[in-house]
Amino acid sequence: MSASELTPDEIERFFARLAEVIPAPDSELTYFDPFTLLIAVVLSAQSTDVGVNKATATLFREAATPEAMLELGEEGIKAHIRNLGLYNNKARNVVALCRKLVDEHGGEVPRERAALEKLPGVGRKTANVIRNTAFGEPEIAVDTHIYRVCNRTGLAPGKTVRAVEDALQAVVPARFKKDAHHLLILHGRYTCTARKPRCGQCVVRDVCRYDAKTAG
Incomplete structure (x- = not known):
């Protein structure tokens, strides 16, 4: 068939x-590199792109790398994303995701699907977005x-x-x-x-x- x-x-x-x-x-999400795209996509679950862009406008100004995001911490991240649905879980996932990037990937977003899907808050759909938009995969x-x-x-x-x-x-x-x-x-x-x-x-x-x- x-x-x-x-x-x-x-x-x-x-x-x-x-x-x-x-x-x-x-993408209509605002991003500058694979990392900011990854964070924006993770934050976009059950939220509009407009809402995510409003949140990341201030978040990325303060923290645009995994290391800076870890320094900001869960409460600091929440202060920027309170307009988004599920912001408590999202902040927790962002911290855990950044910790894994720093500890296992030298602070870089991996290109491989298996590695992406092992990151907190990242499933197949998010992995596909990152592989397509950040790395040009079909x-x-x-x-x-x-x-x-x-x-x-x-x-x-x-x-x-x-x-x-x-x-x-x-x-x-x-x-x-x-x-x-x-x-x-x-x-x-x-x-x-x-x-x-x-x-x-x-x-x-x-x-x-x-x-x-x-x-x-």
């Missing part, structure tokens, strides 16, 4: 069109936006996040694999939205398999 309801030609057009309207796809981290877009359009349907990830890895053309993650997130965030997709303004509406297309 095919991993997509779209034909290979339709999939090629799907990504080519998204790449045309989103020419510089990137990984696809499936968040709620990507899960929705892939199931709604028929691009890579699946009943679980991992099923959608595996389907995407099977069908995304090689030349789009590095950017597919951000192309799909941004498309889902601003066009193929959850409550009322903006189908009338969608550049892939003619290949999309969604039955209830809107006029907007």
